[in-house]
Amino acid sequence: MTIRKMVHKDLDIMTKWLNTEEVLEFFGDPAAPPSAAQVRAKYGPRIDGAVAVEPYIVEAEGRPFAFMQCYRLTEEDYARYGYSSDELIYGMDQFIGEPDVLNRGYGTRMVKAFAELIFTEKRADAIVMDPEVRNLRAIRCYEKCGFRKLKEIDEGTKWLMELRREKFSGKEAAPRS
Template sequence: MKFTEVNIRKMLHKDYAHMAKWLSTKEVLEFFGDVNAPFTIEQVKTKYEPRVNREVLVFPYIVELNETPAGFMQQYKISKEKQEEFGYPSPCSVYGIDQFIGEPELFNQGLGTIMVTNFIGYLFRTTDAEIIIVDPEVTNVRAIRCYEKCGFRKVKKVNEKTNWLMDFNSGRMKNL
């Protein structure tokens, strides 16, 4: 499928209903949440309202496909302690990102690659990021394949070897 217009915008209060729908979808919850605990709209509001209001330093975004919400992304700066745990030098600026496509019928069509590639470029242009990391579950083959297509490399297994730490260095931007 050819995606004609993919836009990533800041998440707004009006997006809670989409998030509640997506976070109640088995395919999304398989790797982003708990399959046995779908989110209610109140749970979404409790978790994401402080982020939307910029009260916490995790910044949420909605991915739109032809002006229709289709997915979620977020970015956050990694703490110096976590950087050291992962093996990145202190003076380096490391950001983490998380994302999912909310509509399962859009899986395996290249949308994730477009989302992640666009978001990487956005973060390097608008923040002090030098390295961007993701940590997909080792069993999430679709996400790992997407990240590798976008230029991420596997660094090491983390979280008791249940997740891959993968990174993208700003030096690889010329390949985008």
């Protein structure tokens, strides 16, 4: 399994994934699936580094099967979630785009690998995610990776989940200096 930076040639497969029933259920709006132009407009600037959200593609044996992204929390998010501004907190989001890869352990592997990347390369103190409370499969995966539920947010529709550097069960992440 490989996690690599997303490039412009990935936008076609991203459009395909963002239009699947499995992805739309929790990542997007099932009533308004995005067009190729909308996907380009949203993810093109991220690929180019013009937006502070870093997109990645996950591959197994050279076949792309998932999307991941990370970003440093905004000041508004720090306040909303109750974090001190002296901590370095990153958010991450992901989905598996290929339905035949679901329920095969890839989600757990990719979340652990991406958390390791964020802790080692970004030197984050913690990583947060906000899955919908009804996305039980994702929540179970995140808990297996060491994330814990902190509180319900967005009027009880999502969980704020956190993984602290010192609780990370992957390889030892070097402390931030």
